Amino acid sequence: MRCTVKGGKPLRGTLRLPGDKSLSHRAILFASLAEGRSEIDNLLLAGVTQPMLAALTAFGIQWSLQEQHLTVEGKGLEGWKNPVGVIDCGNSATTMRLLAGAMAAANVEGVLDGSPGLRRRPMERIVQPLQKMGVAIRATDGCAPLTITRSLHPLRGMEHQLEVASAQVKSCLILAALVADRPTQICEPGPSRDHTERMLASMGAKIESIPPQGENQANYQTWVEPLSEPLKPLQMQLPGDISSAAFFIVGGLIAPDSEIAIENVGLNPTRCGLLETLGEMHAKLSIEGTQAQGGEPCGQICIRSSLLKATTVMGERVVRMIDEFPVFGVAAAYAQGETLVADAQELRYKESDRIAMLCQELRKLGVEAIETQDGFRIIGKGKVTGGVVNAHGDHRLAMALMVAGLGSQEPVVVEGAEIVTESLPQFIPLLRSLGADILCETDG
Numbered sequence: 001m002r003c004t005v006k007g008g009k010p011l012r013g014t015l016r017l018p019g020d021k022s023l024s025h026r027a028i029l030f031a032s033l034a035e036g037r038s039e040i041d042n043l044l045l046a047g048v049t050q051p052m053l054a055a056l057t058a059f060g061i062q063w064s065l066q067e068q069h070l071t072v073e074g075k076g077l078e079g080w081k082n083p084v085g086v087i088d089c090g091n092s093a094t095t096m097r098l099l100a101g102a103m104a105a106a107n108v109e110g111v112l113d114g115s116p117g118l119r120r121r122p123m124e125r126i127v128q129p130l131q132k133m134g135v136a137i138r139a140t141d142g143c144a145p146l147t148i149t150r151s152l153h154p155l156r157g158m159e160h161q162l163e164v165a166s167a168q169v170k171s172c173l174i175l176a177a178l179v180a181d182r183p184t185q186i187c188e189p190g191p192s193r194d195h196t197e198r199m200l201a202s203m204g205a206k207i208e209s210i211p212p213q214g215e216n217q218a219n220y221q222t223w224v225e226p227l228s229e230p231l232k233p234l235q236m237q238l239p240g241d242i243s244s245a246a247f248f249i250v251g252g253l254i255a256p257d258s259e260i261a262i263e264n265v266g267l268n269p270t271r272c273g274l275l276e277t278l279g280e281m282h283a284k285l286s287i288e289g290t291q292a293q294g295g296e297p298c299g300q301i302c303i304r305s306s307l308l309k310a311t312t313v314m315g316e317r318v319v320r321m322i323d324e325f326p327v328f329g330v331a332a333a334y335a336q337g338e339t340l341v342a343d344a345q346e347l348r349y350k351e352s353d354r355i356a357m358l359c360q361e362l363r364k365l366g367v368e369a370i371e372t373q374d375g376f377r378i379i380g381k382g383k384v385t386g387g388v389v390n391a392h393g394d395h396r397l398a399m400a401l402m403v404a405g406l407g408s409q410e411p412v413v414v415e416g417a418e419i420v421t422e423s424l425p426q427f428i429p430l431l432r433s434l435g436a437d438i439l440c441e442t443d444g
Contacts, residue, residue, distance in 0.1 A: 001418040003428070003440040005405025010305075011251055011258040011434040018044045018068065019238030020266045021423055022167070022195050023296065025094050027234060028052045029102055030199055031072035032061040032080075033175075036233035040070040043238060047422040051090040051114075055099055058083035059108065076230045077179065080106035086145070089114040091351065091422060093121045096144060097168040100126055101175030103148050104135040104155065113145040117393060122349060126172045129160050133176055133184075157182035157226070161219070164346055165190035165319045167270075170222060177224035178205060187219040190319040193270040197222060198295040203231040239266035239298035243323040244424045246274055247399045250327045251431070252303035253283050254334045254407035259304050260434055267297045273313075273320030274328060275301075281308045281335055310337030310380055318344045326400035329358045332378040333367040334407060341375035352394040361389040361401055365412065386410025395422035402428075406436060 019027075024044040029052060031038035043049070045068065056063050060081035062073040080103075087110055089096040096112050103110065113119070124142045131137060134156050136149040157180035162169055165188040174196055177184035197207045206225035212218055245265045252260040267275075267290065278285060284306045290299035308331060313321070318341070321328065325347055332339035347354040359369040359376050366385035370377040386408050391398035398419050405412030417440065420427045428438055 001416070001440055001442050003402060003414045003417040003438055005402050005408070005412045005414070006437040007406050007408035007412070008256060009435050009437055011255045011260050011406065011436060013434045014261045014263060015248060015430055015434070016263045017240030017244050017265065018042065018424070018426065020044070020241040021046070021048060021243065022094070022193060023199070023238045023266065024049050025052055025098060026171070026195055026199050027236060027238060028056065028070065028072070029098055030203060030231065031234045032056050032059070032074055033077055033102060033105065034074035034203055034231040034233045035076040036074055038072045038074060038234040040072070040234060041068065041237040043068050043070045044241065046425055047090060048092045048094070051088060051092055051095045055087050055095070058085070058087055074233060077106050080108045082108050083110045086111045086113050089118060089144070091115045091118050093118060094168055096123070096146065097126050097172045098175065100130065100137065100146055100148065101172035104130055104133070104137070104151070104176040105179045107150055109149045111145050111147050117351060119144045125166065125169050129173055130176060132158055132160065133180060135176060155180045157184040159185040159187070161187045162189070165192040165220070167192040167194070167196065171196040174200070174207065174222065174224050178227045180226050183226070184224045186222040186224070189219065190316045191220050191270050192319055193268065195268065195296070199234070200231070202295050203234055204229065205231065236294035239293055239296055240264050242266050242268070242271045245301060246324045246327050247403050247427070248430070248434070249278070249285065249301060249303050250331045251403045251406045251436070253278070253285075253306045253308065253331065254403075255305065256407065257305055261303070262301045264298055265301050267299050270320055273317045274324040277311060277313055277317065277321065277328065278331065281311050281331065282306060283308060307382070308335035308380070310335045310339040312340045314340075314342040322346060323396065326354060326358055326396045327403055329362060329369070329376070329378060330400050330404045332380050333362055333365070333369070333384050333404065334382060335380035336382050337380055339378045339380060342372070343374055345374040350394070352392045352397060354394065354397065357392045357394065357397055358400070361397065364389050365404060365408070384408050386412050388413040388415065391416035391419050393419055395419045395424070399424070399427055402431070402438070
């Protein structure tokens with residue numbers, strides 16, 4: 001699908017987004033590990049969450065879905081069955097990594113596989129520590145397919161240091177640690193998102209997060225106690241996804257004379273790096289009506305058109321905005337001055353090499369974008385020219401490039417735009433509802 005975005009029109013109105021992708025993944029899976037009926041509202045229904053739902057069926061878990069309300073009949077950790085056939089995780093690394101930890105906890109066996117893109121994602125980062133705990137798991141040349149067989153002995157609690165802060169790896173190990181023979185300590189060099197810890201704690205798990213203590217302690221620590229009783233069912237309304245909101249936030253900043261509000265957005269501190277960075281860039285945005293849902297803070301974000309200034313992003317901030325860099329690159333292009341991103345090597349291992357592809361596509365729009373080993377430099381001039389760009393099979397890159405067209409002097413044509421349905425099927429209709437001029441054509 002080819003979508004043409006014509007800029008120059010203001011964005012105005014109020015949005016409410018589907019549930020957070022990270023929370024949706026976890027809610028589906030953790031509900032299946034609990035004992036009893038879980039009720040989850042505002043679930044994200046998209047390409048990335050469908051494989052997790054299908055996996056529940058494969059493991060013998062009953063569930064029902066009415067619009068965005070999910071009911072799961074959990075049978076506890078001992079209620080999972082060995083699947084018949086390979087579990088297809090689609091294009092979702094979150095699904096694969098979290099399922100590996102859940103399978104270890106439930107002591108079932110099977111094979112986890114996925115799309116060609118997912119087969120390129122590194123999996124040794126979960127395989128090695130799981131093997132250290134006693135899980136019988138092996139990868140294929142360091143990647144998927146992953147093969148897991150039943151463990152004959154209890155899993156071993158351990159101390160483990162992650163080389164790169166990663167919520168997916170940490171969550172995988174936390175799930176396995178729930179059935180270990182002693183507590184597990186996981187250390188990270190940065191503050192990765194803590195949705196797993198918050199949600200499992202609300203279900204009765206004993207998990208403690210400890211930030212660095214003093215000048216000599218650089219690690220963020222997570223302590224996990226083995227379960228002494230079954231996980232409680234989950235009752236939760238999921239807030240809107242801050243990573244999805246990011247596209248509308250940047251769109252409202254760069255489109256002329258715009259004023260929009262996004263209701264009930266998740267504001268977890270481990271996910272708000274982009275909001276902090278945009279604030280430093282002189283963005284006109286504010287947060288109103290904050291509250292908590294299921295241990296997760298949320299509120300309304302209000303955005304107005306702004307003249308952005310360049311900034312620098314590095315260190316722990318990178319981890320807290322890791323999914324937002326494609327659209328942040330667009331904001332940097334519309335800012336004045338040189339924006340620098342460093343310490344972001346992890347971007348090369350997403351759905352695409354987001355450092356290389358973002359710089360390549362922005363250059364097609366007349367932006368001076370320089371790729372570095374662990375990030376990029378963008379020389380912003382407050383505008384972009386039009387052009388034809390490609391999404392490269394990356395849903396966040398596709399949405400970011402469409403947002404780039406909202407303030408462009410000439411139309412921006414995004415090829416391969418159908419991939420936006422992977423994480424936010426409503427993306428184009430929601431942009432149109434705010435006044436964006438978008439024409440989409442199906443190839444052939």
